[in-house]
Amino acid sequence: MGVEGVRMVEEALRSGCRIEAVLFSETGERYRERLAPLVARPEIAFPVLRTTDRLFEGLADTEHPQGVAALVEPRVTTFDDLVRTPEGTCSPLLVVLAGVQDPGNVGTILRTAAAFGATGAAIAASGQSGTASPFSPKAMRASAGAALHLSVLSGTPLPILMTQLKVAGFRMLASSVHEPETGEQPLLAPWEVDWCEASALLVGNEGSGLPVEVERSADARIRIPMASGVESLNAAAAAAVLFYEAARQRNSLATRNIQEP
Amino acid sequence: MGVEGVRMVEEALRSGCRIEAVLFSETGERYRERLAPLVARPEIAFPVLRTTDRLFEGLADTEHPQGVAALVEPRVTTFDDLVRTPEGTCSPLLVVLAGVQDPGNVGTILRTAAAFGATGAAIAASGQSGTASPFSPKAMRASAGAALHLSVLSGTPLPILMTQLKVAGFRMLASSVHEPETGEQPLLAPWEVDWCEASALLVGNEGSGLPVEVERSADARIRIPMASGVESLNAAAAAAVLFYEAARQRNSLATRNIQEP
Numbered sequence: 001m002g003v004e005g006v007r008m009v010e011e012a013l014r015s016g017c018r019i020e021a022v023l024f025s026e027t028g029e030r031y032r033e034r035l036a037p038l039v040a041r042p043e044i045a046f047p048v049l050r051t052t053d054r055l056f057e058g059l060a061d062t063e064h065p066q067g068v069a070a071l072v073e074p075r076v077t078t079f080d081d082l083v084r085t086p087e088g089t090c091s092p093l094l095v096v097l098a099g100v101q102d103p104g105n106v107g108t109i110l111r112t113a114a115a116f117g118a119t120g121a122a123i124a125a126s127g128q129s130g131t132a133s134p135f136s137p138k139a140m141r142a143s144a145g146a147a148l149h150l151s152v153l154s155g156t157p158l159p160i161l162m163t164q165l166k167v168a169g170f171r172m173l174a175s176s177v178h179e180p181e182t183g184e185q186p187l188l189a190p191w192e193v194d195w196c197e198a199s200a201l202l203v204g205n206e207g208s209g210l211p212v213e214v215e216r217s218a219d220a221r222i223r224i225p226m227a228s229g230v231e232s233l234n235a236a237a238a239a240a241v242l243f244y245e246a247a248r249q250r251n252s253l254a255t256r257n258i259q260e261p
Numbered sequence: 262m263g264v265e266g267v268r269m270v271e272e273a274l275r276s277g278c279r280i281e282a283v284l285f286s287e288t289g290e291r292y293r294e295r296l297a298p299l300v301a302r303p304e305i306a307f308p309v310l311r312t313t314d315r316l317f318e319g320l321a322d323t324e325h326p327q328g329v330a331a332l333v334e335p336r337v338t339t340f341d342d343l344v345r346t347p348e349g350t351c352s353p354l355l356v357v358l359a360g361v362q363d364p365g366n367v368g369t370i371l372r373t374a375a376a377f378g379a380t381g382a383a384i385a386a387s388g389q390s391g392t393a394s395p396f397s398p399k400a401m402r403a404s405a406g407a408a409l410h411l412s413v414l415s416g417t418p419l420p421i422l423m424t425q426l427k428v429a430g431f432r433m434l435a436s437s438v439h440e441p442e443t444g445e446q447p448l449l450a451p452w453e454v455d456w457c458e459a460s461a462l463l464v465g466n467e468g469s470g471l472p473v474e475v476e477r478s479a480d481a482r483i484r485i486p487m488a489s490g491v492e493s494l495n496a497a498a499a500a501a502v503l504f505y506e507a508a509r510q511r512n513s514l515a516t517r518n519i520q521e522p
Contacts, residue, residue: 112494115487191509224505225512226376233373233501240498241505244485248452248506251486 001135003145004060004069006031011145012072013038019046020071025056028067035068061137074135077151082120083168083198084151089119091198093246094170098124098158098214099205100235103132107142108236109203110134110150114143116243117250120151122200124158158214170200174218175242177209184216187223195246206235262396264406265321265330267292272406273331274299280307281332286317289328296329322398335396338412343381344429344459345412350380352459354507355431359385359419359475360466361496364393368403369497370464371395371411375404377504378511381412383461385419419475431461435479436503438470445477448484456507467496 003012013019013035022039024032029050032039039048051059056067085092095113100106110121123131132139133154134147156164162172176187193199202218204210215221224233224241233241264273274280274296283300285293290311293300300309312320317328346353356374361367371382384392393400394415395408417425423433437448454460463479465471476482485494485502494502 108498112498115494117488189509189512190505225508227378233376237369237373237498237501240494240502244451244502244505245509247486248450251450 001072001074001140002059002061002069002137003072003140003148004062004137005066005141006034006068008140008145009035009068009070010038011148012070015072015075015145015148017075017148018073020073021047021049023049023051023056023069023071025051025053025065025067027053028056028065031066031068072148075148075151077120077153079153079156079164081151082122082153083165083170084119085198086119089117090196090250092119092170093117093195093198093250094120094122094165094200095239095243096122096124096158096161096165096200096202097131097134098202098210099208100131100203102206102235103136103139104142105206105235106132106134107139107144107147109239110139110143110152111146112236112240113243114146114150116240116247118150118243118246120153121147122153122156122161124161125155162214162217165200168198170198171220172200172202172218174202174210174215174221175204175238176215176221176223177204178212178215180221185221187221189225190222190242190245193220193222193245195249199246201242201246203235203239262333262335262401263320263322263330263398264333264401264409265323265398266327266402267295267329269401269406270296270329270331271299272409273333276333276336276406276409278336278409279334281334282308282310284310284312284317284330284332286312286314286326286328288314289317289326292327292329333409336409336412338381338414340414340417340425342412343383343414344426344431345380346459347380350378351457351511353380353431354378354456354459354511355381355383355426355461356500356504357383357385357419357422357426357461357463358392358395359463359471360469361392361464363467363496364397364400365403366467366496367393367395368400368405368408370500371400371404371413372407373497373501374504375407375411377501377508379411379504379507381414382408383417383422384413384415385422386416423475423478426461429459431459432481433461433463433479435463435471435476435482436465436499437476437482437484438465439473439476441482446482448482450486451483451503451506454481454483454506456510460507462503462507464496464500
């Protein structure tokens with residue numbers, strides 16, 4: 001997978017992912033000093049290549065490339081990696097993308113999740129509506145490299161993933177856009193959910209949300225309460241609100257634990 | 262001020278703002294039935310005009326106009342209107358935009374504020390960096406008509422507005438992007454702020470935030486805590502998180518009040 005631009009290459013070099021090569025164009029040479037501490041480490045051996053500006057522009061995905069790129073091997077995440085509780089956190093908090101189609105939204109949601117302390121992400125292969133790859137250039141730019149730092153599991157079909165997560169003790173939380181029918185579980189406000197348990201937040205398609213049967217099989221359905229007559233938030237803003245609420249509860253819990261005798 | 266498209270015209274007709282005229286093109290005629298209950302009311306007298314598609318396209322701001330538009334007189338909001346406590350709310354909650362330059366961001370912030378129960382908005386005239394008008398076509402589209410429902414006060418210079426609000430008993434809350442210097446008030450997390458008091462949330466420029474002297478003179482500086490190394494949220498997502506926190510506190514207070522004997 002290629003990443004481009006000086007900030008993204010820095011992120012990649014810091015991420016601990018295996019680097020296959022770093023590429024500088026003539027113009028990109030001016031970033032060589034800035035990147036030197038990350039590139040010139042004896043313990044990591046990868047080729048540093050030079051190219052002409054013309055060749056680089058042919059390879060680049062952006063219109064005005066900075067002339068720096070890296071070839072990165074994405075971290076291989078197993079299911080066990082995904083559900084691990086990282087040190088310093090009370091429990092794992094995952095985001096499961098199921099049908100988010102805009103690469104920019106995928107990247108922004110991963111960036112927001114990482115910023116608010118999510119411990120991993122899963123990109124579910126789901127029947128009708130696939131999810132955009134988090135490793136495409138557009139998603140990588142929108143995620144500002146978050147996809148390199150988070151454990152990201154890709155390709156497991158959604159029903160299998162949900163079953164595995166339930167068996168592993170996770171509560172499945174569906175971000176809902178549907179009205180519940182009679183007899184179904186009610187919609188909860190984000191603050192009515194206990195985010196300190198091992199949780200997986202399911203985020204669906206920008207327009208149609210999660211498939212109804214997925215919402216029904218979730219342990220809780222969440223909706224952000226809003227004044228009547230106002231349209232819903234866009235997918236990225238809604239994710240920001242939900243992960244903020246998770247961070248609020250998980251942080252305040254940590255503080256409370258420290259203060260207790 | 263003109264608004265365009267069937268949803269926006271509906272919003273305008275419902276808003277209680279004075280309508281100067283409604284305009285249908287030949288193509289737009291198919292929306293006449295949908296709008297009829299709002300247009301054909303005896304108590305409101307405004308001309309309903311017809312035009313050719315060609316003329317309408319010349320007037321329209323969008324590329325593929327729906328052929329319906331309305332000429333609306335924005336609600337005149339006085340300072341007294343702005344600071345009023347609307348029925349059913351515990352206290353007024355205002356958003357003050359000071360230097361937000363992208364019309365899309367202005368619209369989205371107003372829409373989010375309205376969705377989470379803000380009671381009014383002020384667009385401050387501020388020295389170097391003005392704020393985009395909430396009544397421009399682009400801002401109106403992004404706000405999905407929220408600017409028509411909220412009380413919006415425009416044009417008061419920021420220092421005067423801040424003084425007036427302080428005198429009226431408002432706490433000034435600055436959404437901060439600056440590190441505090443020694444001796445300055447610390448940054449608070451959104452959940453450390455009491456949003457049930459009369460509050461005005463100041464939102465600054467997308468890149469540079471609020472002027473430092475404005476942050477210093479605020480009663481509290483707020484920053485959304487995030488994992489280190491992650492860039493900040495964009496302006497609209499940050500506003501969504503802050504107004505969500507306000508709504509969370511204000512709603513739970515309401516619930517608590519109802520449940521108490």
